[in-house]
Amino acid sequence: MRSTLGRRLPVMADVAREAGVSHQTVSRVLNDHPNVRSETRTRVLQAIDKLGYRRNLVARALVTKHSRTLGVVSFDTTLYGPASTVYGIEQAARAAGYFVSIVSLTSIDRAGVRDALDYLADQGVDGAVVVAPQRSAAQALADLPSGIPTVAVEGGQAGEVSVVCVDQVAGGRLATEHLLALGHETVWHVGGPSDWLEAEGRVAGWRAALEEAGRAVTRPLAGDWSPRSGYEAGRSLASMRNVTAVFVANDQMALGVLRAFSEQGVRVPEQVSVVGFDDVPESAYFSPPLTTIRQDFGAVGRHSIEVLVRQLKGGLDERERLVVPPSFVARASTAPPA
Amino acid sequence: MRSTLGRRLPVMADVAREAGVSHQTVSRVLNDHPNVRSETRTRVLQAIDKLGYRRNLVARALVTKHSRTLGVVSFDTTLYGPASTVYGIEQAARAAGYFVSIVSLTSIDRAGVRDALDYLADQGVDGAVVVAPQRSAAQALADLPSGIPTVAVEGGQAGEVSVVCVDQVAGGRLATEHLLALGHETVWHVGGPSDWLEAEGRVAGWRAALEEAGRAVTRPLAGDWSPRSGYEAGRSLASMRNVTAVFVANDQMALGVLRAFSEQGVRVPEQVSVVGFDDVPESAYFSPPLTTIRQDFGAVGRHSIEVLVRQLKGGLDERERLVVPPSFVARASTAPPA
DNA sequence: GAAGTGATTGTGAGCGTTCACAGTCGGGGC
DNA sequence: GCCCCGACTGTGAACGCTCACAATCACTTC
Numbered sequence: 001m002r003s004t005l006g007r008r009l010p011v012m013a014d015v016a017r018e019a020g021v022s023h024q025t026v027s028r029v030l031n032d033h034p035n036v037r038s039e040t041r042t043r044v045l046q047a048i049d050k051l052g053y054r055r056n057l058v059a060r061a062l063v064t065k066h067s068r069t070l071g072v073v074s075f076d077t078t079l080y081g082p083a084s085t086v087y088g089i090e091q092a093a094r095a096a097g098y099f100v101s102i103v104s105l106t107s108i109d110r111a112g113v114r115d116a117l118d119y120l121a122d123q124g125v126d127g128a129v130v131v132a133p134q135r136s137a138a139q140a141l142a143d144l145p146s147g148i149p150t151v152a153v154e155g156g157q158a159g160e161v162s163v164v165c166v167d168q169v170a171g172g173r174l175a176t177e178h179l180l181a182l183g184h185e186t187v188w189h190v191g192g193p194s195d196w197l198e199a200e201g202r203v204a205g206w207r208a209a210l211e212e213a214g215r216a217v218t219r220p221l222a223g224d225w226s227p228r229s230g231y232e233a234g235r236s237l238a239s240m241r242n243v244t245a246v247f248v249a250n251d252q253m254a255l256g257v258l259r260a261f262s263e264q265g266v267r268v269p270e271q272v273s274v275v276g277f278d279d280v281p282e283s284a285y286f287s288p289p290l291t292t293i294r295q296d297f298g299a300v301g302r303h304s305i306e307v308l309v310r311q312l313k314g315g316l317d318e319r320e321r322l323v324v325p326p327s328f329v330a331r332a333s334t335a336p337p338a
Numbered sequence: 339m340r341s342t343l344g345r346r347l348p349v350m351a352d353v354a355r356e357a358g359v360s361h362q363t364v365s366r367v368l369n370d371h372p373n374v375r376s377e378t379r380t381r382v383l384q385a386i387d388k389l390g391y392r393r394n395l396v397a398r399a400l401v402t403k404h405s406r407t408l409g410v411v412s413f414d415t416t417l418y419g420p421a422s423t424v425y426g427i428e429q430a431a432r433a434a435g436y437f438v439s440i441v442s443l444t445s446i447d448r449a450g451v452r453d454a455l456d457y458l459a460d461q462g463v464d465g466a467v468v469v470a471p472q473r474s475a476a477q478a479l480a481d482l483p484s485g486i487p488t489v490a491v492e493g494g495q496a497g498e499v500s501v502v503c504v505d506q507v508a509g510g511r512l513a514t515e516h517l518l519a520l521g522h523e524t525v526w527h528v529g530g531p532s533d534w535l536e537a538e539g540r541v542a543g544w545r546a547a548l549e550e551a552g553r554a555v556t557r558p559l560a561g562d563w564s565p566r567s568g569y570e571a572g573r574s575l576a577s578m579r580n581v582t583a584v585f586v587a588n589d590q591m592a593l594g595v596l597r598a599f600s601e602q603g604v605r606v607p608e609q610v611s612v613v614g615f616d617d618v619p620e621s622a623y624f625s626p627p628l629t630t631i632r633q634d635f636g637a638v639g640r641h642s643i644e645v646l647v648r649q650l651k652g653g654l655d656e657r658e659r660l661v662v663p664p665s666f667v668a669r670a671s672t673a674p675p676a
Numbered sequence: 677g678a679a680g681t682g683a684t685t686g687t688g689a690g691c692g693t694t695c696a697c698a699g700t701c702g703g704g705g706c
Numbered sequence: 707g708c709c710c711c712g713a714c715t716g717t718g719a720a721c722g723c724t725c726a727c728a729a730t731c732a733c734t735t736c
Contacts, residue, residue: 037715104429255623363684400693
């Protein structure tokens with residue numbers, strides 16, 4: 001864009017002239033080519049410094065066909081989970097020497113994912129990671145050959161693309177088994193939106209743990225991740241007699257559940273135990289502090305970049321599937337039944 | 339890169355040949371140039387469709403010197419505020435036809451901001467918005483001429499750059515005046531980190547409201563935005579006799595305060611009233627639901643893009659300063675003193 | 677009927693880099 | 707003394723697009 005002076009920004013040829021070499025030698029210095037006499041190298045470096053030269057990455061991308069830019073497609077980066085994942089992705093990508101171009105979707109359907117990927121492809125990204133926690137998005141990815149190397153985060157079964165995800169089933173198990181171990185007869189569940197793979201995995205883990213223990217599997221209550229939906233589920237649960245333990249599919253809804261219980265005079269953990277999922281920074285300060293399942297979003301982001309970069313470098317077409325284990329965080333919202 | 343077939347991706351010349359026109363005519367069709375016969379236009383469009391041609395934006399950027407990419411520099415996009423702002427920015431930028439390249443800083447000091455901006459400039463962004471809520475970042479912006487059009491979000495006094503921000507002082511006032519209006523003798527304050535401009539503005543508003551009402555200005559307690567720091571401040575406050583109203587500089591810390599009060603048997607709002615700041619989605623479900631000051635992060639993001647695009651288009655060098663007013667959200671954490 | 681006008685199209689150069697290919701130079705082996 | 711080889715450097719052509727300019731054509735206009 002024009003320097004602060006009216007002068008044109010220096011280009012490689014200017015540096016070459018200044019250093020008394022050819023433009024190619026300048027290029028070699030810039031690209032750490034071994035066969036450059038060290039004296040020549042310093043001369044070029046000095047010229048670069050003197051002129052304040054900066055290599056034009058757009059021109060470079062034109063010829064190399066690599067932009068060193070990675071695309072990220074995500075859904076509602078306002079939520080803690082996606083935001084943390086994207087943060088991890090960005091850090092890892094930059095560390096690996098890539099720029100990150102992002103597009104946030106308001107609705108993550110088939111068309112949306114395709115458009116976003118096309119959009120990024122137009123821009124010339126070398127690869128993309130799609131944070132696709134919804135079944136529709138995951139399917140969109142599996143079906144359409146995006147043309148560019150792609151990694152899915154939380155993207156369900158690895159079909160056409162590599163996948164990095166947290167073991168949601170294990171997480172659901174962890175939560176449920178903890179409650180059963182405390183002596184609860186069975187565990188109720190407040191689930192996330194049914195089209196989210198994460199919600200699906202958590203229910204599955206909960207159900208499996210219950211069935212393995214030979215306990216009654218109650219019908220899960222449906223939420224939409226929001227505190228409000230948790231609140232409503234909490235009101236329903238509070239009105240039931242036999243509820244002593246609840247596994248809520250995320251911390252935000254758990255907050256709503258806690259709130260509803262508190263309003264209805266249901267004491268946690270004395271009367272009912274509650275376990276959340278995510279371990280958002282706030283959950284340690286809920287009333288009571290929330291026992292929850294921790295997901296390492298940062299690790300997921302980092303891994304997704306590792307996989308993507310490996311695919312870019314190797315050029316190999318093997319699909320990977322990397323699963324990050326969740327962990328259990330004990331706090332004050334669970335106790336043995338009264 | 340490379341189509342699924344081994345074949346080279348079609349370029350403008352291929353389309354031209356297919357349509358029986360010159361490459362320039364293809365370019366004209368692509369750029370909606372008026373002087374193209376409609377019959378020619380359809381022929382070109384058909385050729386484009388048939389070949390699956392997509393214009394190479396990198397090549398275009400090389401000659402136009404415009405990448406149609408905007409950079410975003412932000413600090414810890416894991417936090418709700420920055421995440422929401424960045425989300426708003428991204429949506430607005432895409433709507434305006436720009437790509438968004440993002441870099442998240444872990445520490446937002448002078449060098450960090452400069453590096454990030456240089457990094458983005460290298461990539462060839464047309465402009466940048468820096469979410470710079472810390473004094474050091476704002477200063478870094480004011481001092482160093484970044485070379486590219488830049489807009490600061492929450493960036494303090496407009497010096498060298500345009501600024502879009504929320505009126506933090508008004509927010510602090512709103513909170514404090516509400517508590518005074520309820521009949522509280524004075525209002526205590528739990529502040530954010532002292533080098534944050536937002537924290538500074540909120541204290542200033544609180545102090546101004548107190549002084550105008552002729553009330554005692556107590557020494558603010560220091561926090562770092564985290565629930566933990568709020569919790570600690572809350573413990574201190576709970577141990578004091580004369581505290582009846584507290585204005586906490588953000589909702590997360592307010593959560594910690596609430597938690598500490600609850601542990602110490604201090605009832606909110608019966609014994610102490612609490613007001614937060616931000617209106618995070620969770621705050622309506624705190625115990626009790628938190629009265630707070632709402633910031634419209636989305637609007638801030640949108641405005642910052644508007645200002646930036648105006649600067650890009652107009653080419654004019656005028657600096658703007660756009661202030662978004664906060665609003666008061668009444669919930670259940672405040673009441674008249676006992 | 678000559679010249680002017682506006683719409684439509686084509687030609688060639690150039691954006692700033694990297695790539696492929698040629699040189700040049702000095703020294704070791706015969 | 708000749709040749710070969712490796713280290714170093716230079717030359718010219720892409721990359722795929724847009725820009726400036728020229729050319730053509732059908733009408734008007736006087």
